[in-house]
Amino acid sequence: MANTVSAKKAVRKIARKTAINRDRKSAMRTQIRRVDEAIAAGDQAAAEAALKDAQPLIMRAANRGIVHKNAASRKVSRLAKQVKAMGSADA
Structure with missing residues (x-):
């Protein structure tokens, strides 16, 4: 466990940044999944919009x-x- 004031602050900063990065990565994965789902469904318009x-x-x-x-x-x-x-598959 952190003992100094600066180390405690660093732990807080890292925790905040980790949470932000986790949320951003999750949002990115969600969008990728939406593209994949549109591709699997065969809906090119939805796939292009999702991409x-x-x-x-x-x-x-x-x-x-x-x-x-x-x-x-x-x-x-x-x-x-x-x-x-x-x-090209549709054409």
Whole structure:
């Protein structure tokens, strides 16, 4: 357990930041899940709309260090590829 005043404050700051990061990561995962569900349902319009909502959240998480920049780019790329493939499958 922290003994000094500064260490106690650091523990409080870390707890606050951890909670914020957990919420942001959860929101990002929720948006990714919505894209996946729309893809699974075969609804391209909903998938495109969900991807449009998910992309800024994923990249914002990367900018804030919640996920790695390359991992975020990979997620966006793979989701976009899946959504795009839905369009070519229908045509």
